[in-house]
Amino acid sequence: MTCIKFTELLLFLLLKKVSSQEPETVLRENGTSVVMGYCFGADYIVVYRSAPDGEQLLGNSSKKNLPNTPPADLQGRILMNEDENLLGMHIIELTELDSGIYRRECWQNHTVAKNHTEQLFVCKEEISPEEIHMNNEGGTEIRCNSASVGLEGNFVRWYQELHPDYKSTLLLDSSVSLEPVIKEMQGFVEARENGALLVLHKTVLQNFPQYYCVVLKGKTCLSFQNIYLPDRSESKEVFVSKGERVVLNCTGNGEHLQWETPLGQINNSSPSNNQMYISAGREPASFSLIIPVISDKHSGTYSCIAPLFEIEYSLFLCPQNTLLKKVACKGENVSLECSPGLDNHKRVQWYRRVQQETYEIIGDTNDESVIIPNDLKDRVKLSDSGLLTIFGLDIKDERMYKCVVINEFVDNLNTEDYNDEDMNEDDFSDEEHSNDIASFVKHPRSSDLSILASVVMTGTTGVSTDAIFQVLTPGPDPE
Structure with a gap:
């Protein structure tokens, strides 16, 4: 194993050197x-x-008062961008x-x-780009799809882009040899069909996520094509409160995966502690970061970094959640009001829980491109004020929902937005009051009762309000 890792590192360094020289x-x-x-x-x-x-x-941009006189074949086709930065x-x-x-x-x-x-x-032609699909071993085959491949006098050059610089460097030239330009890559890259097809070992894919094939005849370029691994990078926001347990999901090869956190770097060999640790999930390739108990020092950016993707979580620390309950009958509609009297400067996001510590976004007043889960399509509406309405309730809708209010124009958290006068002591049980949890129950045949909560998030500080919907199948009316 040590020998293999050393070979991969040597291969990476050799290609970096070649890239800087060409x-x-x-x-x-x-x-x-x-x-x-x-x-x-x-x-x-x-x-x-x-x-x-x-x-x-x-061209020379320093001669601002003198006209640039490029060669005759380029006159009228050169534009200088003179932005000072x-x-x-x-x-x-x-x-x-x-x-x-x-x-x-x-x-x-x-x-x-x-x-x-x-x-x-x-x-002469750019062929439509194609995605790379890896096999079960982590390798792949890529083909140059130009119609010019294989014609008499034509040859193929393959270029690769080296992470993290992403500069194209020559990988193989079929007019010279079907072996890679760098001898140390032999055994990792195999050319077939006179260079039209490349078989790539998983080691190569870990460092080179993008390839180009170029078909030439002499010095004339006939066509080129971009063949690339799809970008799996993601960016997510997570809103939590002190004392909560948080799971940040990531899937990949644990041997080459690491987490960058505000408290330092963690990989799957790091010892577990009370701060955070990586735990393999139910799926073999799942390496989630577990934070057992959230505290002030945990807010910040968390990045799951793997050879072929990166997932970034922005973790915002919020005041303690307020738990609010509603009960409605199957088939009815239900509306959730995150915070009464919101103005246009605030942004409201709604999430629903899909697993114990995992939520998915189902609405954002400032982002119409949010993808609605299939089972909620045509059944959910989010107003500009942040009111979330779910139509035609089903048993599957019985779960935890969380709303977050973001005020992007205020610098300080305004705790006065909580309106205690709107809350009646009868709405709290002794147990719930001791835990700062308000329980509001909407009975199937009672009048509507709004959820009373006011939340503000500013900068890197946020407040989130949770609401539980308990969907009940209608029963007979009580006598």
Whole structure:
């Protein structure tokens, strides 16, 4: 095992070295445009193109009072972006003759702060991109789907993008050999069908999530295609209160998975403690982060980092939840009011519990793109004021629902928003009152009773209100 890990590390370092030595490959379709990189925070940018008799000056943004005179074939097709914080040069309406090597210099304080070289290929056709699908062993086969593959005189080049820089580097050139350019990759990459098909070992996929195949005839680029692993990165918000137990879900290969937390780095070999730990779930590939008891120091960002994806959780610490109950009959409609009298500056989100410590979002007043769960489609409505209505109640709707109110324009938490006058002592039992839990029951044939709660979340501090709906099947009326 140690030997294998050492080989993977060596492979990664070798490819990093090659990537830094070679010009970055840029692929574009005929008729499109390209930006010759950007200079961030530089004083000015200078761009050159390689030619048989030396480099040709294409543009110099420092000569603001003098016109740039690029070569005749580029006149009228070069645009300079002169934003003082983002300098760049665009070439529009690309042709095959624009293929070549370009170099840009970023100048700052009369010194070249950055020197970058790119090799541009302008191809006749861009093939539609395709996703990579891994097999059970974690490897895959990828194919170059161009109709030009296999024709006489044509050959295939494969490029890969190295994480985390994502710079294209040459992987294989079928006109030279069907072996990878780097000898150390032999055994991890196998070319078949004259280079049209690559068989990739899982070790390679852990470091190179994106590939390009390019079909050439001589120096002419006929086509290129992007073949990539789908981006599984996610970003989620979690609203919790002190004393709660929290589970942050993540699925992946535990051997190459780690968590970045406000309290440091954790992996599956880290010892368990009272702060947090990784626990394998019911599924073999589940490595959830468990926080047994939430305290002030747990608020912040948590990232589950794996070779092929990253899941980021933003954990907001809220005051103690208020538990509110409603009872309604099957088939009825029920409305939940998160907080009376909300103004337009506040944002309301609604969640429902799917597992013991897991909630899924079912509505957001500021985001219409929230995906409604299939069983709630056409049965749930969220008003601009944050009122959540569920129509045609079913037994499956009996569960915990949580609302969160976010005030993005207020800096301080306003505890005065809680209106104690609206709450009657008769609404509390002794046990519930001692735990700051309010229980409101809507009987099947009683008048509506609004849920009384007022919540505000500001910055990285939030308040959430939970509501339990107990859906009952209608029985006979009491005498």
